[in-house]
Amino acid sequence: MSYLVTIGLEVHCQVDTATKMFCSCATSFGDEPNTNVCPVCLGLPGALPVLNRVAIEKTVLAGMLLGCSTPPVSKWDRKNYFYPDMPKNYQTTQMELPLCIGGEVQLYDHCYPNDVQKSIARPGILIRLNRIHLEEDVAKSTHLGNASLVDYNRAGTPLMEIVSEPDLETGEEAFAYLRTLQMILQQGGISDADMEKGQMRCDVNISLRKNASDPLGAKVELKNLNSTSAVRRAIHFEIERQTDEMDRGIAQIQSTRRWDDDRGESQMMRTKEDAHDYRYFPCPDLLPLETAEIVEKMSLLVPEAPHQRAARYEKDFALSRYDANVLCSELALSRYFEDVLAPGLAAKKVANFLINAMLGALNERGCGVGECPVSATEMRGLLQLVEDGTLASNQAREVLDAMMANPAKSAREIADEMGFKPTDTGALDALCDAVIAANPEKVAEIAAGNEKLLNFLTGQLMKAATTKPNPKLATDLLRKKILG
Numbered sequence: 001m002s003y004l005v006t007i008g009l010e011v012h013c014q015v016d017t018a019t020k021m022f023c024s025c026a027t028s029f030g031d032e033p034n035t036n037v038c039p040v041c042l043g044l045p046g047a048l049p050v051l052n053r054v055a056i057e058k059t060v061l062a063g064m065l066l067g068c069s070t071p072p073v074s075k076w077d078r079k080n081y082f083y084p085d086m087p088k089n090y091q092t093t094q095m096e097l098p099l100c101i102g103g104e105v106q107l108y109d110h111c112y113p114n115d116v117q118k119s120i121a122r123p124g125i126l127i128r129l130n131r132i133h134l135e136e137d138v139a140k141s142t143h144l145g146n147a148s149l150v151d152y153n154r155a156g157t158p159l160m161e162i163v164s165e166p167d168l169e170t171g172e173e174a175f176a177y178l179r180t181l182q183m184i185l186q187q188g189g190i191s192d193a194d195m196e197k198g199q200m201r202c203d204v205n206i207s208l209r210k211n212a213s214d215p216l217g218a219k220v221e222l223k224n225l226n227s228t229s230a231v232r233r234a235i236h237f238e239i240e241r242q243t244d245e246m247d248r249g250i251a252q253i254q255s256t257r258r259w260d261d262d263r264g265e266s267q268m269m270r271t272k273e274d275a276h277d278y279r280y281f282p283c284p285d286l287l288p289l290e291t292a293e294i295v296e297k298m299s300l301l302v303p304e305a306p307h308q309r310a311a312r313y314e315k316d317f318a319l320s321r322y323d324a325n326v327l328c329s330e331l332a333l334s335r336y337f338e339d340v341l342a343p344g345l346a347a348k349k350v351a352n353f354l355i356n357a358m359l360g361a362l363n364e365r366g367c368g369v370g371e372c373p374v375s376a377t378e379m380r381g382l383l384q385l386v387e388d389g390t391l392a393s394n395q396a397r398e399v400l401d402a403m404m405a406n407p408a409k410s411a412r413e414i415a416d417e418m419g420f421k422p423t424d425t426g427a428l429d430a431l432c433d434a435v436i437a438a439n440p441e442k443v444a445e446i447a448a449g450n451e452k453l454l455n456f457l458t459g460q461l462m463k464a465a466t467t468k469p470n471p472k473l474a475t476d477l478l479r480k481k482i483l484g
Contacts, residue, residue, distance in 0.1 A: 001210070001243070001246070001247055003208040003209060003210060003217075003242075003243055003246065004169075004208065004209050004210070004211070004212060005169050005170065005206065005207075005208055005239055006166045006168075006169070006206070006207050006208075006209070006216055006217070007166060007168035007169060007170075007173070007174055007204065007205065007206050007235065008163075008164050008165060008166035008167070008168065008204075008205040009162075009163075009164045009168065009174060009177060009178070009202050009203070009204055009205070010161060010162070010163050010164075010202060010203040010205070011161070011162040011163075011164075011178065011181060011200065011201075011202045012137075012159055012160070012161050012200070012201045012202065012203075013159070013160045013161075013162065013181075013185060013190075013191050013193055013199065013200045014027075014137060014157050014158065014159055014160075014191055014192075014193075014198075014199040014200070015054075015055045015058050015059060015134070015157075015158035015159065015160055015190060015191055016058065016189065016190060016191050016192060017052055017054045017055050017058070017158050018054075019052060020036075020040075020041055020052065020136070020156035020157055020158065021049075021051075021052050021055055021092070021134070021135070021136045021137075021156055021157065021158040021159070022040055022041070022049030022050060022051065022052065022092065022136060022156060023038050023040035023041050023049070023050065023156060024038070025037060025038050025040075025041055025156065027157050027158075029197050029199075031153055033149075033151040033152075033153060034151055034152050034153060035153065036153045037152050037153065037155070040156070041087075041136075041152065041155050041156030042087050042152060042155075043086075043087040043088030043089070048285055049092065049285055049286060051286065051289070052158055055134060055158035056099065056134065056289070056294060057294055057297065057298055058158075058189070058190050058191075059099050059100065059132060059134045059158075059160050059190075060099055060100065060291070060294050060295060060298045061188060061189075061190060061298045061301060061302065062100070062132060062160060062162075062185060062188065062190045063099065063100030063103060063132050064298060064299065064302045065184055065185075065188045065190075065302060065303075065305055066100075066103040066104065066105060066129060066132070066162075066184065067102070067103040067104050067129075068100035068101055068102050068103035068129060068131075068132060069100070069101050069102055069103075070099055070100055070101070070291050070294075070295050071097055071098075071101060071291065072290065072291060072292060073097060073288050073289065073290055073291065074094065074097045074098060074099045074288065074289045074291055075094065075096065075097045075282060075283075075286075075288040075289065076092055076093070076094060076282070076283040076286040076288075076289075077092075077093055077094060077095040077096065077280050077281065077282055077283055078090040078091070078092060078093075078280065078281055078282075078283050079091045079092075079093045079095070079135075079278045079280055080278055080279045080280075081278055083138075084139070084141060084148065084150050085138035085139040085140070085141050085150060085155070086138050086139070086155070087139070087152065087155065091135060091136060091138070092135060092136050092283055092286070093133060093134075093135035093136070093161075094133035094134060094135065095133075095280045096280075097288070098131045098132060098133035098134070099132060099133060099134055099291070100129075100131060100132035100133070101130075101131050102128075102129060102130075102131075103128075103129035103132070104126045104127060104128050104129055105126070105127045105129065105164070105177060105180055105181060105184075106124060106125070106126050106127075106180070106307065107124070107125055107126075107127065107173065107176045107177055107180050108176065108179070108180045108183065108306070108307065108325065109123055109124065109176075109325075110322075110325045110326070110329065111175075111176040111179035111180045111183065112172055112173075112175065112176040112179075113172055113175055113176075113232065116172050120172075121169075121170065121172075121173075122169075122173070125167075125173070126167075127164050127165070127167045127168060127173075127177055128164065128165040128167055129162065129163065129164055129165065130163045130164065130165050131163050132160055132161065132162050132163070133160070133161050133163075134158065134159070134160055134161075135159050135161060136155070136156045136157065136158065136159060137154050137155065137156065137157040137158070137159040138154070138155055139151060139152045139153075139154055139155040140153070140154045140198065154198070160190075160191075162181065164177070166205065166207075166216065170235070171231065171232035171233070171234075171235035171236050171239075172232065174204065174231050174232065174235055175228045175229070175231060175232045178200075178202065178228045178231060179228055181193070182195075182200065183306050183329065184305060184306060185200075186331070187303070187305070187306055187330075187331040188303055188305070189303070195226050195227050195228070196226075196227075198226060200226075201224050201225065201226050202224075202225050202231060203221055203222065203223050203224065203225070204221070204222040204225060204231060204234060204235060204238075205219050205220070205221050205222075206219070206220050206221075206222070206235060206238050206239065206242070207219050207220065207252075208239070208242045208243065208246060208252070217242075217252055218251070218252040218253050218254050218255075219254050220238060220242065220252065220254070220255055220256075220257060221255070221256045221257065222234050222235075222238060222256075222257055222258075222259050222266060223256055223257070223258060223259075223269065224258075225259055227261075230259065230261050233261070233264065234259040234261075234266065237264060237265060237266060238257075238266055241265075241266065253271055253272070254271065254272055255268060255269075255270065255271040255272070256269045256270050256271075257269055306328045306329070307328075309324075309328045309334055310324040310325050310327075310328040311324075313327060313328065313347075313351075317347035317348070317351070318347070318348065319347060319348060319351050323348075323351045323352070323355060324351075326355050327351060327354070327355070330368075330369060332368065332369040332370045333354070333359075333369045336354070336369055336372070336376055336379075337350065337351065337354055339376035339377075339380075340354070340376045340379050340380045340383065341380075342380050342384075344384070344387060345380065345383055345384065345387060346387075349383070349386070349387075350383060353383060353386075353393070353396065354379075357393075357396070357397045357400055358372070358374075358379070358400065361397075361400055361401060361404055365404065373403075373404055373407035374400065374403045374404060374407055375407075378403065378407070378410060378411055379411075381410055381411040381412065382396055382399060382400060382403065382411035383396070385399075385411055385412065385415055385420075389470050389473055390415065390420060390470065391415060391420055391470060392470045392471050392472045394471075395415075395420050395468070395470070395471075398418065399411055399414050399415050399418065399420065402414045402417075402418065418468070419468040420468045429477065431461050431464055431465055431469075431474075432461065432474070432477050432478050432481055433481070434464065435457050435460045435461045435464065435478070436457070436478070436481060436482065438460070439456075439457060439460065442456060442457060443457075443482055446482050446483070447482055447483065451479070451483075454475050454478055454479055454482075455475070457478050458471050458474050458475045458478060461474050461478070462474070
């Protein structure tokens, strides 16, 4: 039987700050275990928390980027539970009055998995947000065969929890939601949101029901998924598992399950967990926070979101939606593109070269745009050589490869060394005449309509030239001489 699937995500994302949420310990990644700790983040008796203002400001800024509102007063609560990753046996979080309420995320089509981008079921859908609250991260547990190791360096790191409404329907939409959120948070300077480093994780809530008029089915939660592809796989498995059980008459119960990515299956952890199980109560160590001053400050700092920048590129530079989305997928790439642009350079040609040539060259070298050895100024110089006819596009790619290996040299220096020098008009004209005279049969076929043979004549001309002229200019001149 086919069932209606309802999915909501709770995304946990570390806020990019130098210190932890309630103490001055560093938040650096990869340090020796249990070195960035103090009485506060270890929960020692008598240690009192102090709020991290930057974490609060960045969370409010994230809310503004996602269309949330911020209440005039926000407060802190204690979520009580016993587990080795939380030494205090409670987590300082926000239950009743979070920093951000409402909001939405419009899924970017280019954030879907590559294999479904041409067949998106609900393109451009909006996923409503319920809230974004700020809390402290827990320690990192490493489970061995018969023991567990706990590293408290991560405990106390500022952590946003972005809670969606149950508006998602497939694993592919969940994948796109996470990628879209990542892009917005990274480009907004909120978080690196690197799932491989544990900076972004999510819990997935899934329920099935027969008809749209039925109440939502029992919620099954999948905990602590740490990659977009794992989320997609886990949702597909869980939908199949619940469907099979419901077809056999087995009622689903509210439960929490663990996803084992190696085995490709979910496993039961516990059942019937709800908010009241955590015995929330107001944190006695932290006063409620009046937010007006922070909201006023951050409202002046809201950056351009990726989709806003892409729309501007389409409007101002007449780029295709695809090219605009690619250029806006990374802030460093957007900035590089805008730095390369100059009077006389067509934005479409610049975008095409960066996407098809530069990104490919960087990918071959295993580095990103921020590590590109060719500066925007030198890239502009290379593209100006294409614009003035010195280089054809394929020649420009050869020069770019050489520039990547020798970033101290300019495009013109490398082009000269490789023999790509402007050919004198008279010399090029003479070369065309010589090639035409040497190949009368080919010329006759071209004149009769077989223009593909122009490429043969161009090849002959390139062999005869002492420099390497622009083959497009040579082909155009040959065509003019033969066909008029």
